[in-house]
Amino acid sequence: MGILSFLSKPEEEKVLSTRHPYYPTDLKLTNYTEPTHSTAVLLISFVIGLIVISGISLAVIIPKKTVESNHKPIFLWFIITGSIHFFFEGYFALYHENIAENNGLFAQMWKEYALSDSRYLTSDPFVVIMESITAVCWGPLSFLTAYAIYENLPFRYTLQIIVSLGQLYGLVLYYLTELMEGAAHCRPEAYYFWGYFFGVNFIWAILSVTLIRQGWHQISNFAKNVVRKKDIGVSRELWVNVII
Template sequence: VINSGFFYSSAEQREKLVESERKFTDEKVKKIVEFKKQVCGDTNKGFVVINQKGIDPLSLDLLCKNGILALRQTKVFKMLQKILSFFAIHNEEKLPEQVLEVISKPELPNHPYYPTDLKLPNFTEKTYSMEYLIGVFAAATITITLVFFSIISQKRNVSGLNKFAFIWFIITGSIHIFLEGYFVYSHETIQSDNFLLAQMWKEYSLSDSRYLTSDSFVVNMEGITAVLLGPASYFAAIGIHQNWPSRHVIQLIVSLSQLYGLVLYYATTFFEGFPHSRPEPLYFWGYFFGINFLWFLIPGTLILQSCLYLTNTVREVQKKKSKKTN
């Protein structure tokens, strides 16, 4: 079966990942078939795919029809090393560089995070599924929204945008204090912890593994956010509810800080080529880009609102002063 081709998908499937993460998509099957053609050409030589934990039957059938053998268990890795070594000696053709690279690696990663050579010696798999963790977070967010919407709705003179801002500051303040605060407090042990909030961070870390390695920028950024912006967000919400004169000043400071933090967060990994995120759309575009982009859109809108309000207020004051002097 093995002649000149070998492809190893280093960490794409893990035993405890949900079914959607375990399966090969049609796109991945096509990529493997294209990779075989690059290595073997249009010959009928066999090709082996090592998949760390499992392949769904449909993809397995498609691969077989293209002359590709998919092996499931990582326990066969040592056996394949011996087989490949045999072909390296007895086959006139040289093995591809991809084969030699894999053979030289003594062990497989114990985690599903990127980069694949990331060392997480104390890592333990999360016990809750992705759906459960997202469901808990969504349920908490919806509960907060409903409770505080009923509170702000009792104020008759509050506009729709201000009601939205009130709820936003409660939600974002809670995320800063409780979720991000937990990360700052437990960042050294999250990779081995299975507390609910730790598992949420393990799920999010599929899009940014820096949260499992105590990255100095991430820890300091989240620390400032939890200690300063969390309480400040609550003050901004109170200012909206009580119609404080300083409300827009607080809102402007908090929103600018959130926007600045997001730019730094994106920039520090952008110039590295996003090496800490898994390539799947769910993790890169959904978690890393999509969720965090809310802290660009909403603070940006609130910054504009506060700037317009403060500008108009100063303009009115200046008009009154000019009338008095005249």
């Protein structure tokens, strides 16, 4: 009877019945195909990509004598985060509808991450909108911030605050929208929640807060110096007028 019932279903409903490792267990994924690469291969590939990007970035920034040494790691961070936003998250923004059935390298990486948040395989409206904004806005602006650091441009700290605040805001919304549903889209194993969902993303929380704070202090110090110079100039002018 069960077989007859299945055979009587519409073709589309049969496809939706594909088995998969994602949560919730009743999640329906159209044309889902299992990844061909192991978790180790996917993670190593991602790390190698970051190492290559970091190596090129360091080769560019280290010889730059006009950039203070404590600003060079910040340059590196904005190149890394910009690359992740623009290329990796940009891939999701463009191809989110086909990731479940696609077995390209980036698609398989997203399938691995989706074990901690299956919304990435269902074109969840919030996730698609958030990742699209991240790819289109924070990706290019991260590169622009890195360029501003490299050239010591005056708007560098303003950009740093804007990008970091945008990242932090998106992250808070991302966390809360999932936690309010009881992490229903995450597998029960602790390492998926604490490692993938919480841990990896929390790097952006720590660095964003740090960079907002640093940028705020720098802009505040510049403003104080300008006000102090103006006050000194006014005082001198008053004394000159009194003497004359």
